[in-house]
Amino acid sequence: MGALKWPRASDTLPTMILHLDMDAFFASVEQLDNPELRGKPVVISGQSARSVVATASYEARKYGIHSAMPLFQALKLCPDVLVVRGRRHRYKEISCAVFSILEEYTPLVEPVSIDEAYLDVTGCERLFGPPLKIAKTIKEKVFQETGLTCSVGCAPIKFLAKVASDIHKPNGLTHISIEEMDDFLVGLPVKKVPGAGKRTTQALSSMGIHTLGDLRRFPKELLIKKLGLSGQRLVALAWGKDPSTVSPHAERAKSVSTETTLEKDTTDPQFVKAVLLAQSDEVARELRRKGFYARRVTLKLTFSDFTRITRQTTLPHTTDVAGRIFEETALLFDRNYKGQRIRLIGVGCAEIETQKSEVPCQLDLFGAVKKRETHDEEWEKVEKSMDDILKKFGKEAIFRARLKKKE
Numbered sequence: 001m002g003a004l005k006w007p008r009a010s011d012t013l014p015t016m017i018l019h020l021d022m023d024a025f026f027a028s029v030e031q032l033d034n035p036e037l038r039g040k041p042v043v044i045s046g047q048s049a050r051s052v053v054a055t056a057s058y059e060a061r062k063y064g065i066h067s068a069m070p071l072f073q074a075l076k077l078c079p080d081v082l083v084v085r086g087r088r089h090r091y092k093e094i095s096c097a098v099f100s101i102l103e104e105y106t107p108l109v110e111p112v113s114i115d116e117a118y119l120d121v122t123g124c125e126r127l128f129g130p131p132l133k134i135a136k137t138i139k140e141k142v143f144q145e146t147g148l149t150c151s152v153g154c155a156p157i158k159f160l161a162k163v164a165s166d167i168h169k170p171n172g173l174t175h176i177s178i179e180e181m182d183d184f185l186v187g188l189p190v191k192k193v194p195g196a197g198k199r200t201t202q203a204l205s206s207m208g209i210h211t212l213g214d215l216r217r218f219p220k221e222l223l224i225k226k227l228g229l230s231g232q233r234l235v236a237l238a239w240g241k242d243p244s245t246v247s248p249h250a251e252r253a254k255s256v257s258t259e260t261t262l263e264k265d266t267t268d269p270q271f272v273k274a275v276l277l278a279q280s281d282e283v284a285r286e287l288r289r290k291g292f293y294a295r296r297v298t299l300k301l302t303f304s305d306f307t308r309i310t311r312q313t314t315l316p317h318t319t320d321v322a323g324r325i326f327e328e329t330a331l332l333f334d335r336n337y338k339g340q341r342i343r344l345i346g347v348g349c350a351e352i353e354t355q356k357s358e359v360p361c362q363l364d365l366f367g368a369v370k371k372r373e374t375h376d377e378e379w380e381k382v383e384k385s386m387d388d389i390l391k392k393f394g395k396e397a398i399f400r401a402r403l404k405k406k407e
């Protein structure tokens with residue numbers, strides 16, 4: 001890359017951060033590609049009655065339909081809603097086009113998801129004009145090149161940029177200047193703060209705290225005592241101090257996961273483990289494809305009453321091996337499962353590193369270094385050769401005997 005040095009946020013330059021979010025992304029792509037869907041309530045979802053809505057078009061949202069809602073509920077709210085199966089590759093394609101537009105303005109682009117990103121445009125002024133103008137240009141360019149609209153928020157700190165992008169959705173552009181920031185913070189409802197979960201919001205509201213202004217007036221020590229780290233974070237945010245910076249490629253290093261909504265609820269541990277094994281395979285393959293190693297393994301279960309549990313293990317060494325991921329999730333399952341009817345199963349890996357950590361060594365009685373007894377190395381060999389076969393002969397070429405359906 002060239003000699004042009006991109007400035008980062010510094011004391012001399014007020015930081016300016018953009019948050020861009022495509023509007024009803026999957027649904028908008030479908031409406032773009034299929035004119036007969038335009039102006040109509042559309043949801044992207046699997047087709048079975050047990051599927052969950054991935055995205056709802058704005059027409060569908062008018063009926064109260066939203067993402068993560070079970071499809072049957074969406075159909076109840078709007079029986080005429082058009083259910084479209086998603087096309088990941090197409091969304092990915094458009095996403096790439098959008099991200100390459102963003103990277104024309106700054107290398108400091110942090111993808112949050114397929115349709116969402118932060119940009120640090122501090123110091124880009126001389127090249128592209130003030131932040132608001134950059135935001136406008138980006139919106140226009142995205143529309144010209146993809147035919148889709150997005151909403152952009154522009155603020156001196158990261159979390160406010162995200163809050164701002166949501167204010168005038170769809171096709172919105174909202175700018176919170178340094179001068180306006182303080183008033184804005186004081187009036188901001190706590191529940192609008194990204195990362196403030198239901199439990200935190202409820203705890204705060206029981207203390208009479210509804211806005212960041214309320215939070216500022218509350219004794220800080222008491223808040224931290226009650227809410228711990230999340231209390232500390234909220235206090236800082238309330239005073240306009242957001243330590244998080246825009247870090248390019250952070251998303252890629254966050255987590256890899258998969259989940260499956262079962263065709264039928266189950267209480268059969270053997271069946272659950274077969275699913276866990278398939279999911280471990282999928283996640284491990286994804287890790288290997290990206291050259292990642294994970295330190296944390298997560299099991300997620302949703303039950304038929306929609307309650308859910310998430311349990312995780314931190315490994316003594318990082319892994320990209322399905323056998324290890326499977327053993328850990330199966331163990332978590334055995335320890336935590338109490339016979340409920342299971343609706344959804346998920347496996348995830350987090351705390352991703354790009355370097356493999358050594359298997360921790362144990363000293364035996366004679367002081368000799370001995371490797372911890374694991375099967376990881378054998379598994380590794382088997383799985384790497386499975387990767388090669390899959391690459392050569394396609395998806396159906398090989399599968400674990402245990403996954404073969406009993407007829």
Ligand SMILES: [Mg+2]
Nearest residue numbers: 021022024115
């Ligand atoms: Mg979006």
